Each structure stands twice: as structure tokens, then as C-alpha cells.
Amino acid sequence: MHERLSFYVKRESPLHQLNPLTKLTLIFGLILPAFLVPFYWTPHLLLVLVVFPLAFLGKVQGEYFNAATRLILPAAGFLFVMQALFIPGGEVVLARVWFLTLTQESLLYAFANAVRIFVMISSFTLFMLTTHPSELMSDLTRRGLPGQFAYVIIATLQIIPQMQAKANTIIAAQRSRGLDTESSFSRRIRALVPLVGPLVFGSLVEVEERAIAIEARGFTSRLPKTSLREISDRPLDKGLRWLLLAMMLASLLSRIWFS
């Protein structure tokens, strides 16, 4: 049995080879233009011309499109519907249902916003799929990020898959004790108590154990630390980061300039 401790998928791809910081910059290099550039079709173009190809470049298209349809699409879709119906203003009325008015302007605005959210969550998803958490952590600490911050980032990235694995074991154990988790809704609600108890308690115990474990390995020591992992940072990475930084700046300037 292999418990997945993060979303990371181990593959050989140009995206996997990039330095973690470069990929982190890439995320913001996608998100900032998507939100800032005043040209209407920017987020849409970014999604189709950059984010989707990146998924293929990283060889994680299967996992990415799976997450996109099951997770990101519903979230963005919900946002779209809410904004389209409730944003006030707009001249060109397309439809009127009860007290709701759908105008062309609100529709367009909602569409762009939904795609922006899509781009944002997508780039984080791609990042997590192609970057091993500990690689990110060692790279960031090497660059001077305090260990405590790095730890918080890693713990956040890892907590969902870890709790998922734990929850599955607990569900199996309680079902073996005759707990019915498969029938009526009210029974399922009642079945939650025996599941949540061990999950919360177990997670707290784990936090303590982890704190002791990392302390035992000199986590708070002030001496310079070495790393087991050699993380490549090629000139290509540096170049990409400057390029992305320039793009972020340009999108910020374009926003100021045109408004």
C-alpha cells in the first residue's frame, strides 16, 4: 500500500526539472497578469495558451484535468453563476427572471472573473503536482527563509493527503466494528462521531510527535545546515525568473497606465 503524502507525482519532465522557486515565480507570473492586465481576454488566453500546455509539458495532464473538472470547474462555475446574477448595473438586459436580471455586462464580467480563479487554482495545482514538498522546503531555506516558515508551508501542503490516508484507515476500522457508513443520510451523520474523534485526536498527537522529531534533529539550531538534496538552479531558471518578474511588473504598469 502506498499512501500519498502529497499531491506530487514523480515524473521526468521539463517542469519537474525547474527549480522550485522558478515554479513559484511562474505561479505568480500567471496569476498577476490574469488579474491585472486590462485587456479583456487575458485570463482566457493565459488559460488556454499557457496553463493547459504547461500541464502537458509537466506530463501531469491526466491528474491536472481530473482535478480541473472535479474541483476547479465547480468552484469557478459557482462563482460565475453568482456574479452573473448578482452584479448590479449593466445596460443590455439579456434576461429577467423574478427579481434577477442578467445583463451582458455582468455576464462578461463574471466570465472573466471565473476564468481568473480557474487560472489561479490551476497554477497552484500544477505547482503541487510537479514539485516535491521537501524539495521546495530545502530550496527556500537554502535561500534564507526561516525554517519555521518553510515548515508551515510544507505542513499545509501535506496535511490534506495525510489526513485523507488517516481517515481511510479509521473508516475501515469502524466499519469493521459494524459501523454503517453506506445507508441512509441520518445514519451517515451519526457515523461521523466515531470517525472525527480519532482523526482529530490522532492528528494532534501527530503534530506533537513531529515537533519532537524535528527538534531531535536540531530544527531550532542556529548553525548553518546542509541538505541531503541537491536542487538544481540552472542559468535557465534564473533567466526565467527575471523574465517572469518583468512580466509581472509590466502587467502592473499596464494596469496603472490604462486606467
Next chain:
Amino acid sequence: MNICVENLSFRYPNGVLALQGVSLEIASGEQVAIIGQNGAGKTTLVKHLNGLLQPTEGRVLIGDWDTRKYSVAKLAQRVGYVFQNPDEQLFTKTVAEEIAFGPRNLGYSKERLQTLVEDALQLTQLQAMRSANPYDLSPTWRKMVAIASILAMDTPILIFDEPTTGQDAASVGRLATIIAELKQRGKTVITITHDIDFCAENFGRVIVMGNGQVLLDGSAKEVLGQEAILAQTFVDPPQITRLGLRLGLTEVVCTPQEFLDVFETQCAA
């Protein structure tokens, strides 16, 4: 209640083939130990016995029930499964409540529930701790609570997944007593273990697994003498058995008493 595993294969979603064509029968009231290296397929096999996993190929019968047709909660009437880590199931405020959870799920009458909880408390020697919070107990006793909570379900078949891991001698002794008592009551006991002495001393039948297959299946004497096959799955026979083999005893011995008996008769001869 007989257990019948027919040509069982199982592949995990990630593609790992964990069981390949396992067939075996376990009769009502048998005490069976399953041994073998980590990743041999022991836990995967027993998870099929209460429906936690469904066969990729083949089938598993518990009495007349095909595990594919019954839910885990339903199969819990016939098969009790003690997980390795007690912390993954304990959730109530007192030991007694924790023990009553399983039998209550099975819908037993109030009187029967009472009797079963008392009996489980007594078997595991937890009477004095009945109103303690399970999390205030030491890990050794938490394990006993987990075992008691399954004993109280009064199932004809019981599965223990590595019950001796991390337990002191006193606790292992308690486990041996519990298993002997279950045998007396005609229950089927299936135990996964890496503790080869515990296996030799308490189980009449030993199944050795390696690489998703059954390598050996027979009485402790038949199985534990096969050093070469056991080595394939990184199992050493008990020290006393190895000593017997080195001394060239005519019979395979599994316990110190057996060793003495055989050794004395051979010396006398």
C-alpha cells in the same frame, strides 16, 4: 463457520499486484497464524475476509456469504478485525463505552450487550479500568481496549493484525490467554504476526506468505522446520527450532517443552 478463499487475486489501484491466486480453507475453530515479510500480502489477504477489500479475481466465502455481496458492516456480524493501531478506532470517553460500540452496532439486546462487555473486560483484564478514558491508558492497555472492543462483538471469526507489536511480555501473555480461551469457545482466530515465538507457541496452523502467494501452509511443526523456504520471505524459525535442526533431532520442535521431550528420548535411545 468455514472460510473459503478461492483463487484470490488482488491488484491495488496503483497497479501493485498484492495477491496472486491464493486459495485456502480455514475450518471453524482453527487457530491460524499468517507470517511472512512486509509486503508479502498478509494484511491484504485478511482485509478480504471482512470485505474491506474486494477481490480483483476469485472469491471469498465466509460461511455461505460471498464477501462481494455483503457490506463490511454486515460482515462484521461474522468477522471481527482488530487493527494494528488502537488509536485509529478509539473515540469514546470510557473503556466500557468503547467496548459496547461494536456489539451495539450489531443490534444485540441490552442484556446480551451487558454480558458481552463484562466478558470482554474480564478476558482482557480491563475490569479496573472500565471507566477510564482510553487515551489515559498506556499504549499496551489501549491495545487491550481495542481487542476487547472486538471480542465483545462475539463473532465466530476473529482477526488480529500484529497484536504483539510493541507489547511487553505481560501483555503478550495476556494475548496468549485470550487466544487459548477463544479456542476453547470454538472461535476461529487468524493472526498476522512477525513474532515467531508467539506464532510457534499459540497456533496449530501456520500459513507462510511471500510475494502475494502462499508459500507454506500446515501445522507449526511442518512449516517452521522449512528453513530454506522460510528464508525466501525473510522469516527465521524460532531459536529452539533452529537449535533442534542443528542438533539433528529426528523431529522438528517448536517449543522448549517439545525440545526437552524429544532431546531426552533421543539421548536415552
